[in-house]
Amino acid sequence: xxxxxxxxxxxxxxxxxxxxxxxxxxxxxxxxxxxxxxxxxxxxxxxxxxxxxxxxxxxxxxxxxxxxxxxxxxxxxxxxxxxxxxxxxxxxxxxxxxxxxxxxxxxxxxxxxxxxxxxxxxxxxxxxxxxxxxxxxxxxxxxxxxxxxxxxxxxxxxxxxxxxxxxxxxxxxxxxxxxxxxxxxxxxxxxxxx
Amino acid sequence: xxxxxxxxxxxxxxxxxxxxxxxxxxxxxxxxxxxxxxxxxxxxxxxxxxxxxxxxxxxxxxxxxxxxxxxxxxxxxxxxxxxxxxxxxxxxxxxxxxxxxxxxxxxxxxxxxxxxxxxxxxxxxxxxxxxxxxxxxxxxxxxxxxxxxxxxxxxxxxxx
Ligand SMILES: Nc1nc2c(ncn2[C@@H]2O[C@H](COP(=O)(O)OP(=O)(O)OP(=O)(O)O)[C@@H](O)[C@H]2O)c(=O)[nH]1
Ligand SMILES: [Mg+2]
Numbered sequence: 270x271x272x273x274x275x276x277x278x279x280x281x282x283x284x285x286x287x288x289x290x291x292x293x294x295x296x297x298x299x300x301x302x303x304x305x306x307x308x309x310x311x312x313x314x315x316x317x318x319x320x321x322x323x324x325x326x327x328x329x330x331x332x333x334x335x336x337x338x339x340x341x342x343x344x345x346x347x348x349x350x351x352x353x354x355x356x357x358x359x360x361x362x363x364x365x366x367x368x369x370x371x372x373x374x375x376x377x378x379x380x381x382x383x384x385x386x387x388x389x390x391x392x393x394x395x396x397x398x399x400x401x402x403x404x405x406x407x408x409x410x411x412x413x414x415x416x417x418x419x420x421x422x423x424x425x426x427x428x429x430x431x432x433x434x435x436x437x438x439x440x441x442x443x444x445x446x447x448x449x450x451x452x453x454x455x456x457x458x459x460x461x462x463x
Numbered sequence: 464x465x466x467x468x469x470x471x472x473x474x475x476x477x478x479x480x481x482x483x484x485x486x487x488x489x490x491x492x493x494x495x496x497x498x499x500x501x502x503x504x505x506x507x508x509x510x511x512x513x514x515x516x517x518x519x520x521x522x523x524x525x526x527x528x529x530x531x532x533x534x535x536x537x538x539x540x541x542x543x544x545x546x547x548x549x550x551x552x553x554x555x556x557x558x559x560x561x562x563x564x565x566x567x568x569x570x571x572x573x574x575x576x577x578x579x580x581x582x583x584x585x586x587x588x589x590x591x592x593x594x595x596x597x598x599x600x601x602x603x604x605x606x607x608x609x610x611x612x613x614x615x616x617x618x619x620x621x622x623x
Contacts, residue, residue, distance in 0.1 A: 270466040270467070270469060270501060271468035271469070272468065272469045272503040272505075273468050273469065273471065273610075274505075275470070275471060275476070276471060276476035277476075283502070283503075311515065311517045311518060312515055312517075312518045314518050314521065316525070325525060325529070328502075328521045328522075328525075330517045330518075333621045333622070334620070334621045336617050336618065336621060337612070337617060341621060344503070344521065360532060363500070363501060364500070364502075450622050453621070453622075454618055457613065457621075458618065460468065460610045460613065461610050461611055461612075461613045
């Protein structure tokens, strides 16, 4: 949940990257980390297995600038995508202000995308949130690969509410910031609504 | 909006800081931090040196989130405190509603001292946090919220 500190004049928001195993969530954060100025970011913390799969979460704080004299700080998290880490995914969703769903565009990952999206809806509900009411963006990742499902087909399967959709190749940084901007904008607009 | 934003005002921040400062002295601690359960750092007092308080807060919250889930699996509702004892530095985390009081201490103090001395502080912190939660709810309902004046241009300018 958004945390507004009048003493330090800071707004803290939490954004979570969700999606099936190996879809590229950690790669999104890594790219954001690699391409932001040192003064705008903190450490990238990765709680990962020996083989670089996310075990609990990745975390990085990112400062985007000031709105009306308040520093806006986004806490970016990824969840572990592997199916059996569901307990961890639930924990990371607590207090979330905005969600990015990273889909893997490869044909053979279509079922995994659907399963993960369904899991997201369920886990949000168990925390009292509704996907339809929270800031939400869909990213279609790995567009560089040869065996991808056409964009419109993928979108028609995965779209939930006319959310913004971005094609991405996270490993080359393509579409990563567009995705982040879209979700951050929605989070700040929500704040305005109160 | 998923949940009411927490709004922390200057006078409440000062009250929290003074409780932390006193607790730090009474516990003979190195650092005392107050962290939101979602991992947002709220306030701290003590010898921060090169401690990365942002990363530390997020990990403390993740740590408590994991142990709380473990508690539920074995039929406990919550572990009210989490302790990590190192060779020189140790960490004591006390769960206070939606927040965590984290004490970092070394051989100049002891776990039993920290446990006793944080008890009173926990009640004080809890009552300030309740006040903050009440005010946040009132603020949300008031039409003249500062943030209602944010414009599209303000938001766009963040990304230029
Ligand atoms: N070709 C290609 N590979 C990608 C792309 N994005 C990520 N990858 C690769 O996919 C693999 C998995 O990426 P991660 O970012 O670790 O995936 P993850 O979603 O964090 O996976 P979990 O932590 O298990 O949930 C890595 O080898 C990445 O380099 C992309 O856009 N194109
Ligand atoms: Mg990962």
